[in-house]
Amino acid sequence: xxxxxxxxxxxxxxxxxxxxxxxxxxxxxxxxxxxxxxxxxxxxxxxxxxxxxxxxxxxxxxxxxxxxxxxxxxxxxxxxxxxxxxxxxxxxxxxxxxxxxxxxxxxxxxxxxxxxxxxxxxxxxxxxxxxxxxxxxxxxxxxxxxxxxxxxxxxxxxxxxxxxxxxxxxxxxxxxxxxxxxxxxxxxxxxxxxxxxxxxxxxxxxxxxxxxxxxxxxxxxxxxxxxxxxxxxxxxxxxxxxxxxxxxxxxxxxxxxxxxxxxxxxxxxxxxxxxxxxxxxxx
Amino acid sequence: xxxxxxxxxxxxxxxxxxxxxxxxxxxxxxxxxxxxxxxxxxxxxxxxxxxxxxxxxxxxxxxxxxxxxxxxxxxxxxxxxxxxxxxxxxxxxxxxxxxxxxxxxxxxxxxxxxxxxxxxxxxxxxxxxxxxxxxxxxxxxxxxxxxxxxxxxxxxxxxxxxxxxxxxxxxxxxxxxxxxxxxxxxxxxxxxxxxxxxxxxxxxxxxxxxxxxxxxxxxxxxxxxxxxxxxxxxxxxxxxxxxxxxxxxxxxxxxxxxxxxxxxxxxxxxxxxxxxxxxxxxx
Numbered sequence: 001x002x003x004x005x006x007x008x009x010x011x012x013x014x015x016x017x018x019x020x021x022x023x024x025x026x027x028x029x030x031x032x033x034x035x036x037x038x039x040x041x042x043x044x045x046x047x048x049x050x051x052x053x054x055x056x057x058x059x060x061x062x063x064x065x066x067x068x069x070x071x072x073x074x075x076x077x078x079x080x081x082x083x084x085x086x087x088x089x090x091x092x093x094x095x096x097x098x099x100x101x102x103x104x105x106x107x108x109x110x111x112x113x114x115x116x117x118x119x120x121x122x123x124x125x126x127x128x129x130x131x132x133x134x135x136x137x138x139x140x141x142x143x144x145x146x147x148x149x150x151x152x153x154x155x156x157x158x159x160x161x162x163x164x165x166x167x168x169x170x171x172x173x174x175x176x177x178x179x180x181x182x183x184x185x186x187x188x189x190x191x192x193x194x195x196x197x198x199x200x201x202x203x204x205x206x207x208x209x210x211x212x213x214x215x216x217x218x219x220x221x222x223x224x225x226x227x228x229x230x231x232x233x234x235x236x237x238x239x240x241x242x243x244x245x246x247x248x249x250x251x252x253x254x255x256x257x258x259x260x261x262x263x264x265x266x267x268x269x270x271x272x273x274x275x276x277x278x279x280x281x282x283x
Numbered sequence: 284x285x286x287x288x289x290x291x292x293x294x295x296x297x298x299x300x301x302x303x304x305x306x307x308x309x310x311x312x313x314x315x316x317x318x319x320x321x322x323x324x325x326x327x328x329x330x331x332x333x334x335x336x337x338x339x340x341x342x343x344x345x346x347x348x349x350x351x352x353x354x355x356x357x358x359x360x361x362x363x364x365x366x367x368x369x370x371x372x373x374x375x376x377x378x379x380x381x382x383x384x385x386x387x388x389x390x391x392x393x394x395x396x397x398x399x400x401x402x403x404x405x406x407x408x409x410x411x412x413x414x415x416x417x418x419x420x421x422x423x424x425x426x427x428x429x430x431x432x433x434x435x436x437x438x439x440x441x442x443x444x445x446x447x448x449x450x451x452x453x454x455x456x457x458x459x460x461x462x463x464x465x466x467x468x469x470x471x472x473x474x475x476x477x478x479x480x481x482x483x484x485x486x487x488x489x490x491x492x493x494x495x496x497x498x499x500x501x502x503x504x505x506x507x508x509x510x511x512x513x514x515x516x517x518x519x520x521x522x523x524x525x526x527x528x529x530x531x532x533x534x535x536x537x538x539x540x541x542x543x544x545x546x547x548x549x550x551x552x553x554x555x556x557x558x559x560x561x562x563x564x565x566x
Contacts, residue, residue: 118492118493118494119494119495120494120495120496121495122496137494138491138492138494140492165491167491167492177483177489177492178492180478180479180482180483180489181479181483181489181490181492181493181494181497182492182493182494182496182497184475184478184479185475185496185497185500185501186496187533187536188471188475188500188533189500190536190551190552190555191529191532191533191536192467192468192471192529193555193558194532194551194554194555195463195467195525195528195529195532196463196464196467196558197554197555197557197558197561198528198532199463199525199528200460200463200464206460206463206464207464207561207562208421208448208450209401209421209423209450209460209461209464209465210401210464210561210562211401211402211403211420211421211464211465212402212403212404213403213405213465213468213469213502213503214464214465214468215562216499216500216502216503217468217471217472217499217500217502217503218468218558218562219496219499219500219562220496220499220500221552221555221556221558222556222558222559222562223552225549225550225552225553225556226549228552229545229548229549229552232540232545232548233545233548236540236543239540240537240540240541242478242482243533243536243537243540244537245478245481245482246474246475246478246533247530247533247534247537249474249477249478249481250470250471250474250526250529250530250533251530253470253473253474253526254523254526254527254530257515257519257522257523257526258523260519262512262515262516265512265515265516266508266509266512267508268473268477269473269504269506269508269511269512270508271477271480272473272474272476272477272480272504273504273505273508274480275476275479275480275501275504275505276505278480278490278493279490279493279498279501279502279505
């Protein structure tokens with residue numbers, strides 16, 4: 001793969017570029033971004049070699065789509081209109097149903113591989129890009145059978161080099177499960193942050209009381225609002241369901257406390273302790 | 284300080300012992316614990332030199348109380364009955380009102396300093412003890428004026444050596460604010476863990492989808508249920524208040540999503556983003 005185009009050169013696209021530099025040093029990396037400042041930054045950070053436009057995509061071996069998911073569904077069909085016969089297009093979005101539907105009957109559907117590398121940090125923009133972000137992470141691939149085998153092959157080898165573990169799933173299941181495993185955590189963190197800020201906004205000193213436990217639980221509340229609004233919009237039904245269950249569990253916990261049922265409180269926590277085993281292997 | 288007694292030799296007491304080894308190498312450290320296995324473990328790990336009982340406390344220079352807060356309120360008055368004239372007793376509990384009230388009119392009140400070092404991990408027991416746990420952490424001291432100045436002095440110097448930053452607060456304010464800054468995070472994490480486990484218990488593969496974001500948000504759900512039941516019991520009123528506000532914020536977020544008000548969702552997250560600045564300086 002000689003010519004690689006990254007559309008959206010922020011945390012996700014930029015980190016991918018850093019790994020490309022390492023594993024495909026001979027490739028030329030082009031950046032496409034509506035934010036001109038990001039292009040300049042990405043170039044000065046060495047993430048990309050040059051800026052490009054959609055018209056150039058005909059020369060691409062690989063196109064990486066790393067933009068907010070609700071924009072990606074509109075951009076992807078157009079990208080597929082511009083590519084060459086042997087171009088592979090991958091996306092990196094946190095939702096998979098809408099994007100797979102958007103190109104289901106596109107004549108170049110076989111040039112597209114729907115991916116979701118479960119990796120990220122709470123930061124954003126080209127300067128947040130880090131080498132090795134994808135190392136040891138799970139990459140969920142959806143509808144793999146709809147992508148030309150020859151094209152899959154070359155990128156799966158690259159993913160492997162980057163240290164990713166591949167999992168195959170249908171887009172509907174992906175969106176349902178990822179709502180529990182990722183999207184709900186973000187709402188939980190954002191609302192924890194809001195609750196504390198609302199209460200303590202006039203008491204700066206109070207934040208000296210924040211320990212590493214609070215910092216860890218609230219970390220995702222630093223995440224990019226544009227990225228996440230886009231995800232919540234696209235995965236609305238699944239996310240609402242997880243949110244309902246979460247609120248119901250919190251109300252149950254509250255009712256146990258109000259009833260002074262502290263044995264019940266203890267058992268709730270003990271039963272949840274086995275999240276330990278589940279999390280084994282995740283840093 | 285030659286003779287130091289640690290009552291409760293788990294994560295908190297054990298980590299304190301590790302720092303004592305470094306900063307007061309000449310001191311003899313005794314352990315008191317109702318869990319005999321913990322005493323054996325603590326001794327083999329070098330956290331303590333020998334086991335002791337309450338009767339020995341008359342010889343103590345320093346007694347460190349590091350047991351669940353609802354037990355501490357009963358143990359502390361008895362400890363004060365057994366100490367010598369120049370013994371200082373400190374506690375390490377996450378709630379301060381009940382313990383200060385429990386000894387308010389005790390004849391040895393001036394031998395007690397109410398402390399809350401905001402430090403910990405999600406693990407427990409002597410084997411979880413780590414050196415340097417208190418380094419860079421805030422230690423909230425309550426009712427400092429009720430402790431004999433000479434006795435305060437020697438332990439404040441030790442805290443400083445361990446790298447702690449001192450803050451002074453009344454116990455009622457402490458318990459109110461710590462409910463937001465620490466206790467609520469634990470409930471939020473435990474119920475997130477519960478929601479996900481309930482949903483996904485029959486789908487082991489799904490946990491491959493857990494990324495570092497989920498791991499961070501749910502981390503505190505590994506915490507010790509005995510420690511935390513005890514804290515929720517003692518700080519019930521404040522914790523219930525934070526929990527109500529948290530649930531109200533989650534319901535509001537849910538209502539915005541149901542109404543397809545994604546500009547509102549965006550603004551909620553953007554307003555909370557400034558948790559970044561608040562968390563600056565917390566690892």
